[in-house]
Amino acid sequence: MKVDPRFSLLVADRDRQKALRFSAAEDLAIGESATPLFDVGFGELCDLAEVGARQRQAFESAGDRTIFSNGWQSWSFSGELAAGERVHRARIIPNIAVYCDGPGPIEARGEILSRFLTYIRAGEARLVLFSAGMPERVTPPVSFRVDRSNFGIGAEISAKGGQFAKGDIVAEIRLFYREGYFATKDALRDVFRGFGHFERLAFLGSGTPVVPGGYESWYNHYTGIDDSIIGGDLAAIGANDNLINAYYLRRGKPTVFQIDDGWEKAVGQWEPDEVKFPRGMKVLAEEIEAKGLIPGIWVAPLIVTKGCEVFKKRPELLLRDDRGNPVPAGYNSGWNGVFYCLDISLREVEEYLDGVLERLVVEWGYRYLKLDFLYAGFIEGSRARPVKPAGGGAAYEHYNRLMRRLTSRTRGTRGREVAYLGCGAPLEPSFRHFPLMRIGADTKEVWEDPFLKRVVRHQGRPAAYTNLSNTIGRSLLDGTVFVSDPDVVFCRTTRMELTDTEKELVALADFMLASQIMFSDDTREFGEKEELAFTARVVGLYDRLAGREYGAERIGRDMFRIFSRDGKVMGLVNLSDRARIQPSSRWNLEKAIVAHARRGDDTLAFAPRSLSLFEG
Ligand code: 9PG
Numbered sequence: 140m141k142v143d144p145r146f147s148l149l150v151a152d153r154d155r156q157k158a159l160r161f162s163a164a165e166d167l168a169i170g171e172s173a174t175p176l177f178d179v180g181f182g183e184l185c186d187l188a189e190v191g192a193r194q195r196q197a198f199e200s201a202g203d204r205t206i207f208s209n210g211w212q213s214w215s216f217s218g219e220l221a222a223g224e225r226v227h228r229a230r231i232i233p234n235i236a237v238y239c240d241g242p243g244p245i246e247a248r249g250e251i252l253s254r255f256l257t258y259i260r261a262g263e264a265r266l267v268l269f270s271a272g273m274p275e276r277v278t279p280p281v282s283f284r285v286d287r288s289n290f291g292i293g294a295e296i297s298a299k300g301g302q303f304a305k306g307d308i309v310a311e312i313r314l315f316y317r318e319g320y321f322a323t324k325d326a327l328r329d330v331f332r333g334f335g336h337f338e339r340l341a342f343l344g345s346g347t348p349v350v351p352g353g354y355e356s357w358y359n360h361y362t363g364i365d366d367s368i369i370g371g372d373l374a375a376i377g378a379n380d381n382l383i384n385a386y387y388l389r390r391g392k393p394t395v396f397q398i399d400d401g402w403e404k405a406v407g408q409w410e411p412d413e414v415k416f417p418r419g420m421k422v423l424a425e426e427i428e429a430k431g432l433i434p435g436i437w438v439a440p441l442i443v444t445k446g447c448e449v450f451k452k453r454p455e456l457l458l459r460d461d462r463g464n465p466v467p468a469g470y471n472s473g474w475n476g477v478f479y480c481l482d483i484s485l486r487e488v489e490e491y492l493d494g495v496l497e498r499l500v501v502e503w504g505y506r507y508l509k510l511d512f513l514y515a516g517f518i519e520g521s522r523a524r525p526v527k528p529a530g531g532g533a534a535y536e537h538y539n540r541l542m543r544r545l546t547s548r549t550r551g552t553r554g555r556e557v558a559y560l561g562c563g564a565p566l567e568p569s570f571r572h573f574p575l576m577r578i579g580a581d582t583k584e585v586w587e588d589p590f591l592k593r594v595v596r597h598q599g600r601p602a603a604y605t606n607l608s609n610t611i612g613r614s615l616l617d618g619t620v621f622v623s624d625p626d627v628v629f630c631r632t633t634r635m636e637l638t639d640t641e642k643e644l645v646a647l648a649d650f651m652l653a654s655q656i657m658f659s660d661d662t663r664e665f666g667e668k669e670e671l672a673f674t675a676r677v678v679g680l681y682d683r684l685a686g687r688e689y690g691a692e693r694i695g696r697d698m699f700r701i702f703s704r705d706g707k708v709m710g711l712v713n714l715s716d717r718a719r720i721q722p723s724s725r726w727n728l729e730k731a732i733v734a735h736a737r738r739g740d741d742t743l744a745f746a747p748r749s750l751s752l753f754e755g
Contacts, residue, residue, distance in 0.1 A: 156315040163303035173243030181290035201261035211241025212514040213577040214599030218612030229597035234470035242297040255567040280567040301533030320690040327619040336574040342556040353395025358659035362401035365415035381662040397435025407443030424504040435507030441515040458482040458520040466520040480515035484522035513564035542572040576621040579609025585636040614652035625653035631660040651689035710752035730754040
């Protein structure tokens with residue numbers, strides 16, 4: 140292993156894994172956006188992980204080796220890539236690529252960039268590398284670059300502006316070899332249990348993983364909300380057998396009712412829009428609470444749009460480039476184009492945002508805070524306070540300090556517990572603050588938006604397809620690193636381009652491979668024959684599938700096996716646009732739980748965009 144001379148390495152055995160602990164070999168001031176830690180060849184990695192000779196041979200000769208790529212933030216792509224496959228970067232609108240990229244150079248030809256964790260898989264065999272961090276100390280986020288041709292791996296940290304004294308630990312990388320999905324998952328769980336971060340969510344549900352659920356306004360109304368629309372939604376939730384009432388509320392489970400984007404004066408100005416919400420937001424939180432639901436609200440604390448007050452009146456709070464111009468943090472056509480972000484190194488920004496959270500949680504009484512667009516904390520720029528001891532100099536140190544403060548109100552009004560959901564958030568820097576985390580792109584009432592898919596090619600584009608591939612791709616993180624929020628399940632038929640089979644696929648994949656079930660339909664539109672019948676079927680399936688742990692594994696492009704730990708349930712997910720033929724010997728149509736398959740001679744043809752499940 141070639142270790143960068145600025146660091147020294149200590150290898151230890153922990154949790155039946157190798158712990159590679161890197162510390163500063165000298166006093167260091169980090170000036171570059173990506174600092175190399177080490178480079179290692181595949182053979183040496185196998186030696187280090189004590190992979191036996193036979194397994195290693197199998198590894199090297201397998202025809203179906205894949206590399207796991209985990210994108211930087213919630214909306215970035217995550218999943219296994221086979222030879223020749225790559226993730227597209229948004230084009231045409233460069234400020235959209237900013238969303239998903241993360242710090243450091245984008246991936247070069249011939250390599251796969253993966254943040255936080257990566258693995259190489261051949262059949263059941265997995266060689267896994269990840270940044271385990273340390274519960275007692277915050278370390279910089281780690282990126283891995285895997286060479287596609289020889290599986291050599293380079294690792295680097297993102298710590299620009301940071302300083303380390305000689306001997307300071309800069310990273311703890313874990314390495315292990317396991318066979319099987321659940322053996323891998325257990326190894327991750329062993330490490331992240333040490334952070335104890337799930338305990339903060341105990342009130343949202345019982346069991347592991349916790350399964351919170353509820354209503355959110357976004358995919359129902361988008362920004363078109365007002366006091367009477369929200370009031371109407373609230374009244375309607377309990378009025379029929381919709382998913383949230385049937386599966387959560389009526390069964391006495393904690394249920395969220397979350398107001399999304401559209402309540403505020405402007406993105407970056409977190410006061411109620413007085414025209415839409417003349418009674419203010421506090422009274423709504425009380426009304427939600429009075430109905431026995433947990434009041435939730437959306438806020439994007441780190442970003443500012445051109446129209447908002449901070450942008451105009453407190454320009455000194457904005458992150459700037461070295462010529463003094465505000466740095467774009469993204470592009471959103473709904474927010475009249477380019478938007479910007481705050482300089483999170485500033486005390487004034489911390490005080491200002493702390494005041495925003497104080498208002499939402501303490502003054503108004505919201506207890507489920509969806510903090511969105513958090514990736515903006517890592518946008519590169521010249522931060523005003525780069526030097527210790529002003530609070531740490533690197534983005535990850537500022538981010539950590541700020542997020543700790545913004546999520547510090549764990550009890551709101553009358554001592555009731557508060558939960559924070561991270562969204563659009565950098566995963567490694569966020570997990571200890573946001574055990575509840577959006578792990579994928581927005582789902583949408585359409586499988587793919589052709590313009591976003593073919594023209595913009597943004598990896599985090601809102602679409603059922605991108606959403607599902609992330610839910611599957613990140614299933615190893617659910618219940619280990621995160622209580623995963625896969626975004627919403629749809630049961631509606633109006634304003635809806637997904638077929639029943641596609642909606643069922645979303646509903647089941649979310650339930651089996653992630654934790655939170657959010658929902659965003661207008662339940663007043665629901666009729667007995669269609670929406671309520673569909674809902675009853677989903678609830679029936681949830682009840683039948685509950686109590687087991689599930690996993691998924693890629694078997695081909697857009698094709699996945701799905702299975703329970705106990706082997707009692709198995710199935711197939713086809714995310715492709717074509718029917719896919721599989722040998723029928725594995726599946727017994729007589730024992731189907733849900734099947735979208737047609738029998739051929741010795742084969743089954745699985746319908747496009749479908750999930751089939753069988754009793755094993
Ligand atoms: C509110 C929304 C909802 C939603 C969030 C986030 O990459 N994109 O183009 C992109 C667009 C919108 C978006 C995320 C990504 O939506 O995920 O649930 O809260 O903000 O504006």
